[in-house]
Each structure stands twice: as C-alpha cells, then as structure tokens.
Amino acid sequence: MTIWSGQMYFPSKKDIWMSSIHFFAAFILIVLPARSENFSILLIITLIIPGLISLFVWLRTGYKIINEKIIIIYGPMKFKVNIHDIQRLHYIKSPFVGPALSVDRIGLTHSKSKFVTISPKDKERFIKELLKINSNIVIDK
Template identity: 30%
Template sequence: MKFKSRKDVLNTVTYWICLLLILTVIPFIWIEDTESLAVKIFVTILLTAVSSFMISLFYGTFYEINSDEILIQNGPIIGKIKIDSIKEIISNTTMWVGFWKPATAMNGLIIKYNKFDEIYISPKTNKKFIEEILKINPEIKITRK
C-alpha cells in the first residue's frame, strides 16, 4: 500500500521561499559583468540542480508498505525498513533533529527500529499507516502524543 507524504502550510511556505530565493539569484549573476562566462554558467547549473533536487524532495516523497518492509522514497533517495525490526511508532509528533527525515509535514510518525535507529515520516493519514503496519507486525508498540 502506498502513502504519499502529507504537506502542511509551514513546510510548503518554507520550501517555496527557499526555492524562490535560490532562483532569484540567477538573473543577478547574468546582469553583473564582474564574473566570467564560465563562472556564470557553473553557478546557474549549480543553482538549477539544487532547485530541482528541492522540488524532487518535496513532491517525490512517499512511503510504500510491502509484505515485509517499508519502502521510503524521498526524491531520488530511497530507503527500506524491515517491518519486523520496528520496535515502536510514536504518533502525532514531530522530530526536529535527525540524520534523515523524509517528511513534508509536522505531526507525523517517529518509527523506532533496530537497536537505536529512528526515522520521522509524515504519511497522509497516520492512523491508516499504523493500521497497515500492525496487520503485518501486531507486536509493535504504538505511542500516541
């Protein structure tokens, strides 16, 4: 079963402000005569690549529950979590720090798996996502905040 990532107002506005700030730099690079053509081209390509990556992260984030694992796609980045390695799911919370947080909204799920690993996701509906996971592994501890 596939779940798209929920998008809230704060994250949407933040993404678009950052994207617009990056893209507004490009015309100013070409207006100024202080840089060489090679530098202008390099910076334009770099900023366009960063913008494309940000768009793919925002619109290409989803979670797919298979028979034994969760596939997490965050733009071009793909990860998998074995469902039998999940110890606990904390619902309706936000994880502010962490290595990889493939989420586009607050009040999502923190999935604790393996011994010390955890990941934050934001499926469209937390309740339905948890129900589907529990069908596969009913021993997962669910904590609601």
C-alpha cells in the first residue's frame, strides 16, 4: 500500500502463472513480430498493440481508495465504486476475467447486485480501510 495526498494505493497481487501468461503473450506479440523479415504495419496493429496492452494491464493494475470511492485500475480501464454502496465482501478463488492478477480475490457486491472481483496484495489492510468508511459491509470468509 502506498499513501500520498490522502489517497491509498493497493497494487494487485500477482500470481506466478498470471505473470507467465502476460509475459509470454508480450514476448509472442511484441518480440517475435519485431524480429520478423516480414515486419509490417499489419503486424503492429494485430500483434504488437495487444502485446503492449497486456504489459500495460500487468504493470498498471491496482486499487486506489480516494475519499469514499475505490478506483479500480486495470490497464487502460478505470472503474469507480462508491464504498458506501458496498454491501458484501467475499473471499474467493477464481481464475475468471476481472480486474485482478491473482486467483486469490475479493468479490465486491455493490449497488443493486453489481459484482466485481479484485486482488489487492494486502487484502486485510484493504478491507480495514473499507470498513473505516463503511462499517456495514458484511464479510464472507
């Protein structure tokens, strides 16, 4: 967790197998086409850009608590969740797609049954900070 000017940043926990997938994808999609004799703009569009996005997601996934909101950052995408709208937190293991780089996740149920999974590296500290703002959150372990 990093704190600056009233903001708290929690980087995503990163599993080894997820690391392998992202770096393998980046290698296949960036390095191999760049070394090709047939390197062209088509390769840049179809291979290198997705490879760079994969790296961007890997390097930039995390969660900020600012005032009474969580800003979920997943590569180039950002989502906001009002902490007062969070009803329930679930400890889950899930490999499915979500703004998380680990299967060791927290599921957030918020505002009218919306659900998102995240994987802060320091889950316990993250949950404590949420509970400081909204003590009504139910935690399912």
